[in-house]
Amino acid sequence: MRARFRGHGEIEFEKAPLGDIADGDVRLRVDVCALCGSDKRLLHSGSPVVPGHEIGGTVVGGALPEGTRGIVYIPVFCGACVRCVAGRTNQCLHLSELIGWQRDGGFAEHVDVPARCVLPVPDDIPLSVAVLGLDTVGTAAHALRLALRTQDTVDRALVVGAGPLGLGVVAVAQAMGVAVDAFDPNPARLATATALGARPAGDLSAENQYDMVVEVSGADAARETAQRVVRPGGTVVALGESNEPYTMPATPRWRRTDCYTVRSFYFPVDEVDANWDLLRGVGAALRDLIVKPLTLPELPEAFARFVAGDHVKPCIVSTDAHLTEVTR
Incomplete structure (x- = not known):
């Protein structure tokens, strides 16, 4: 069974036979696939492929040993260009596909992906934690690593937007030794950020308050x-995604100051080992605060509750009875 997004919030389910596995691909049983805020765009617009890009699963065939547990690296990188050879796979010069966007993703019982896009999960990390190593922790950690290169010291950072990625930034920043304030207009999300150790931000109307600001919502007001x-x-x-252009203010203050702007897309494979270490420290607590397990037939409900803000990070999990590590 797999989900198809027909547009305007409509999700249909269909049965499809499993074909042959292409050379170099791996077939995964999808054990967990987390919802992402960017998926809401496909829910509205529709998609020609099966969505779902935060995938954890178990190899059942193809180019890797059966039984291998892995999470799926979204960019289908070439592995041969100068960026890929250097380990900077998120900067692949020939990137044309993202799993869940241009080829089938994980809102299904099985998914076929290139073997190079499967990141084997260490034995001591459950899949329910490992899947957070993709967008929630992996993307957050890479962005913070880039940003910290620009500053000698950071007294305190501000995170604007306490959705799943923003909460990942809160958790990872503190693990990296950076104190964090957080702002979100949703009181429940702000409370989750404070439960992770952030301090609620005070009055943000004044200028010149923080050495680093991580904007995670993409809203114009948050950027301002x-x-x-x-x-x-x-x-x-600038981590927040938006269909609107990113603009800088044409004010005297902005013209007369130095400032770094960092835009980050995803993490490279040469950071994976460091991300596992982060997950060992913060992953279980983050999962227990934000993840809501649901099953594939409950996907429409999961999105409805996600859009309404009732669930921070719904995850579609397999109904197989032995997957206790996914459902906890």
Whole structure:
């Protein structure tokens, strides 16, 4: 069974036979596939492929040993260009496909992906934690690593937007030794950020408050806030996605100051081992605070509750009885 997004919020399920596995591919039984805020765009627009890009599963055939547990690296990188050879696979010069966007993803019982896109999970990390190593922790960690290169010290950072990725930033920043304030207009999400150790932000109307601001919502108001409260010489990390252009203010203050703007897409494979270490420290607590397990037939409900803000991070999990590590 697999889900198809028909547009305007309509999700249909269909049965499809499993064909042959292409050379170099791996077939995974999808044990967990997390919902992402970006999936809402496909829910609205529809998709020619099966969505779902935060995938954890078990190899059942193809180019890797059966039984291998893995999470799926979204960019289908070439593995041969100068960026890939250097380990910077998120910067692949020939990137044309993302799993769940241009080829079938994980809102299904099985998915076929290139073997090079399967990241084997260490034995001591359950899949329910490992899947957070993709967008939630992996993307957050890479962005923070880039941003910290721009600053000698960071007294305190501000995270604007406490959705799943913003909460990942909160958890990872503290693991990296950076104190964090958080802002979100949703009181429940802000409370989750404070439960992870963030301090609620105070009045954000004044300028020059933070050495680093991580903007995670993509909203125009959030971008304006980030550019207002960052100190001269500070760093704005633009992680939020939006269909609107990213603009900088045409104000005297902005024209007369130094400022770094960091845009990050995804993490490279040469950071995977460091991300496992982060997950060992923060992953279980993050999972227990934000993840809501649901099954594939409950996907429409999962999206409805996700859009409404009732669930922070719904995850579609297999109904196989032995997958206790996924459902906890």
